[in-house]
Amino acid sequence: MLDTENDEALAERAASGEAAAFRELLTRHYDRVFRVAYGILQDKSEAEDVTQEIWAAMPKKLRQWRGQAKLTSWLHRIALNAAKDSLRRAATRARTAEGYAEIESLSRAETADTQTRLTWLQTALGTLSDDLRETAVLTLSEEMNFAQAADVLGVAEGTVAWRMSEIRKRLKILASKDDGLAQEALA
C-alpha cells in the first residue's frame, strides 16, 4: 500500500507522525537528495554529510510542508540550499585536502569505467559556475524539465533554457579540448 502511495500523501501522513510513511519517503528519496548535494558539492563525503543533516532535520521540516508543491520539488529545493550553504562554508577549507579526499573516494569506485566517467563528470561540472551546475544537476541528474527546474531554482523557464544551452556549449568545448578522457567516459 505504502509503496504505491504518492509522495505528497506519504508526506502528509509522515507529518502527522506516522513512522512507516516517513520510512518510505526516506527509502524513496534519500539518494535523490544525495545526488543533488553531490552535484553541487562534488565531494562525496561532504555530500553524504549534508544528506544526513538534511534528513535528520526533515521531520521538523515536514511539519512546515503545506503540500502546495510537489514533494520532490520541495526536497530538491531544500537539498540545493543546504548544499550551497555547505559549499560556502567549505570554501574556507583547503582545496587540496578536498581534492585528495575526492580522489580517495573515486578510487573506491566499483569499476574502472565508472571511475573514468566520474572523473570526467567531476571535471566537467567543475568548469561550470554555481548557477549552471545546479541547473545541470536538476535537469540531467534529476531529469527535471525546464519548468520544474525553474520552479525549484526560483528562476524563469527561459533562464533555465539559457543555462542549459550554456552548459551544452561549455561541455562541448571541454570535450573537444579533452585528452581522450571525455571520449573514454562518454563512449
Place this chain on the structure above:
Amino acid sequence: MSDDELEKLAAAMKNISPSKAARKSGMEAALAAFDAEFETETVVVTETAEEKISTTNQGMADAPRPTGQTIGTGPVASLGRDAMSRVKEFFTFKPKTMMMMGTCAAALFATSLYIPNTRFEEMPKPVTEAVTAKVGASEVKAVEIGEVETGVGTDAFSEMKQLDPSVSGVPAPATDPGILSAPKRVEPTMRTPVNTETEGKTVDGTERSTIRIDNSVPTVETTKSKTADVDATARNEAITAPPSKTHSAEAVMPERPSNVVTIERRILKSPARTMERVAPAVPKVVTRRVIKTPASTVERSVPAVTKQETRRVAKGDGTFETVTETVLVQPATVEYVTIPPTYETIEETVVVQEASTELVTLPPVYETVRETVKINADGSSEVLSSDVVPSAKESAVEMASVSELALTDRTDSASVVAEAEADGLAKDTISPPSYMLAEAEADEIVVTGAKRKSRRATRRSKRAEKAAVPSFAPPPPSVLSVPLESKSAEIGKLPPGARYVERVIPAVTKTRTRRVVKTPASTQERVIPAITKDVTVQVLTEDGTYKDVTKTFVIQEARVELVTVPPVYKTITETVVVDEGMTELVAIDAEGNVIQPKNFVKPPKPKPRPQSGLLTAGDYDDVLNPDLYKVYLDKMLQGQLKGKDLPYVDASERVSIRVVDSLGKPVPLADVSLKTSRGAKMFPLRTGADGMAYLYPNYDSLESGIRVKVSAKGARSVTKRLTRKLIKNGGDIVVDLKMDSAPVQALDLLLTIDATGSMGDEMRYLQSELKAIVGRVEKANPGVDIRTGLVVYRDKGDDYVVREIPFTDDIEDFRASLAEQYANGGGDKPEAMHTALQTGLDMEWRKDALKINLLVADAPPHDRYLDETWEAGLMSRRKGIHIVPLAASGVDKTAEFVMRAMAQITGGRFLFLTDDSGIGNSHAKPTVDCYVVTRLDGLVTRVLSSLIRGERVEPEASDIIRSVGNYRAGTCAIEEQDIPSSIQTVSYKYRQ
C-alpha cells in the same frame, strides 16, 4: 555536445549514490530524529490527559509532579498545536462551510449595495428640477422651492450660478452624491419669500436685482441682463438658465436700444472619426469535374482458338483413313481491357471578390450654443450667459447620415453579390465532357523511339503549362517517350504494321473572373472654412448718445473633415482547370488510323514531375495578433486539447522591447540581457530584423527592478528598468542606441524536414519548392549572404532518427543533398521532432547572421518528448533563431498548437498547406481567424524576406487565390460576438 553524449553524462550523474554505510547511518539518524520529534508530541498529549485527571492535586505542595512533565512547555505547546489544528481545520476547505460562508458574504454584499440605493431613492429630487423662479421686473420675486433642506445651500448655490454667470469666483460646490444624500430633512415643502431689490439702470443698460433667500440658502446676488430687442426669444433666454427643465423664467423688459445680443454658434462636440466597415468576401460556388477513379487496365485471358480438321490420310496398304484433328488457329493470349475513368463533379466555393475593410467617416457632432453677449463701445465683448440649445434636428440628421452609410453599405454588397451571380451565370458554365472534346483534338505522339517527341505536342504542353500554372492546377500530363513497342507484345496482339501511340488528352480549362482590391479605401482631409456673422448694435456712449458698433462673431469655426475615398477594385481573369488532362494509348495501323481506341491503355503513369509553384499555402502571424492568439489558447485549452499538458506563452500582456538607432530605424540582432534587481543573470535575447524582442511577464517571471541591458556593435549599451506598471499591463520599451544601424547582411537558413512515410505525398514536391524558394530569397534580398543547412528526421526504429547536412553557402551542394532525401518510415504518428530541433540548435550558426529554422512537419512530437521539443524552442528563442513551422498534410491540432507556440516564442510565423492545389492528401484546416492563400513558394519567400527586412512583405492582389476572414496586412479583426460564448478568458498556470 550531442544529445547522446549528454544522455551519457546524465546517466553518469544518476549513477552516483552514497556509500552503503553512509546511507544506512543517515537513514538511522533520520528515523531517530523522526522518533524524537513525534515522541515528544505523544508524551505531551499523554501528559495533558494526565493533567486533566490530576487537576485536584495540582495545588498540593507535596504532590509529586507527573514524571517527565516540563514546566509549562508541554501544555502550552499542546494548546498551541491544538489551537493551530483547530484554526487549520477552520480554514480547510469544506464545501458546506464554504457555501454557507459564501451565502453570508453574498447577503452582506447585497445589503451593502442595497443601503445606498435606498438612500438615493429617499433623496429629494435635485433642486434643479424643483426650483421655479418667477422674476418680474419690479415685483417681489418668489422662489418656489419644493423641498428645502438644511445643507442644501451648495445646490442652491449651483443653481444660482447657473442662473447668473456673474456668480463666479466662488469655489465650486462639492458634487459628491454621498454628501448630497446626507442632509437632514427639515420640511417636505416650503415656500420661501425672497426679498428682491430692484436697482436702477446701470450705464451698460443691465438691470440688477438681488435675491435673498433666508436661512439655509446663502445670499446670492443675481445679475439679470435685459436683452435688446434683437431677438424676442433671446431676451428670455438671456436671463434664464439652460431652458431644459431647470428653470422657467419670465421677464418683461422695456424696449430700448441695447448692446446685448444673442448669438447661436455651432461648437464641435465630438470630431469626425473614421471607422472600419468590413465588406465581406463574396463567395461563389463553382463546379468542376475531377477524376474519381482513374482509368485502369484489367487483364483478360483470351482462350486459344482451335478448329477440327478432318482429312484423309493414306495408309501403307494403299487405303485411306479419315482423321479428325484439332488445329490451333490462334494461341491463347492475355488481353488488357481498359476501364475508362469515372468522373465526379465537385463543388467549390471560390472568392469572386475578396473581403476588404473600408473606412467610413462619421461626421462630426456639433452642438448649438446660444450665447448672450454684451458688446462694449470699444468693440470688445463679454459673454454673459451661454446655453446649449437642444436640437432634435441635428441628432436626426446624424442618425440619418449613419443610416445612409449603412444603406450604402448594403447596396454596395448587394450589387457585388448580384454582379458575382451574374458572373456565375455567364461564365461558370461547365464545358461538355472533356473526354469527348479532347478526343477530337487529341495530339498524337509516335512513341516508337525513346527520344522522339512531337514538336507540336511539346508546344501544346508548354501552352498548357502556361495556362495551368496561374490557376494552380496540376500540370498537364507531359508526353512520355517510352519505348512502348517492346511492351506492346505483352499488352496485346497487333496486326502487322500497327503500333501503339500515346495520345494526350489535354486538360479542359476555362477562364474565370474575380474582383480584387486594387487600391484600398482611404481618407482625405477637407478644410471647411469658418462661418462668421456681423452684428451691429447701438451702444450708449458716455455722452448719452448711441453709436453703432459692429462685431464679428464666429458662428462655426473652421474645421477639417475627413472624406472617405472608396476602394478601387479590379477584375482579374484566371484560367482554371475544369477537367484534368490525361494520356491514353491507342493502337494505330500503318496509315495512322486508330484501330483499337479503347481497349488499351498505358499502365498507370508515374506521378507528374513536381513543379515549383504547385503547392498552395496560407500563413498566420501570431506575433502580430497576440490578443487573438490568447483567444486561440482559450479555445484549444478549454476545448479539443483540454487536459493535455501543452506548452505555450500568453502573449496578450507581453512587454515589447523596441531597439532603434539615432534615426529611429530598427536595430537588428541587438543583444538584450536581463538581470534581476539583485544582480542575478537571467536569460539573454536577440532582437529580430525589426529590432523587436518580447518578454512575457508571467512566463518569464518578470519582477519590477529587472534591468534590461541592450547593446549592439558600434554603440554604447543602454540599460532600462522594468516597472511594476509595465509588468502588470504590458507595453513597449523603446531603447535608443546612438548608432546608425545596418540591415541584416547574412542569413542562416536551416530546413528541418520530417522525412517519414506520412510525408511521402509532399516530400518530392517540397524538395522542388524549397529549391526554388532558396533561389527566390536570394534574388529578393540581394547582398544578403545566405547559407543553407538541412536536418531531416524520422523516428526511433527507422533507418535513421536524424540526419544533418551542415550549413553551406554552395547552393548547388545543398540542392543535391536535398534531392537525395526521400520519405519513409515513421509508423506511429508522432515523430522525433525534438531530436531534430535539438540537432538544429547544435549546428554551427553564425553569430552575426539572422537565423531561421523552417520546420516542415505533419505530426507533433511524441507526448513524452513535448517538454524537450518546447525546450528546444526556448533555446531557439535565446539564440535568436526564428522557428517558422510549415504544417504539411493532415497536421493535427496538437501539432498545430506546438508549432504555433514555437513560432510565437521565437518570433516566427505559422504556415500551412491548403487544399487549393489539389496535390497530396487533404490538408487540415488551421484554427486561424484570417489568412490569404497563395502559392507556397511565394509565401515562404515573402515570410523569409519579411524576417530579413524586418517589415511585412504582403502578396500582390493577383497572387491571392483565396481570402479567409478579415485579413489586413497580417492582422485579423474579429468581433466580440464571433468569439464563442462558451470560451472563457482565463489565466492558465504554466505547466511544470
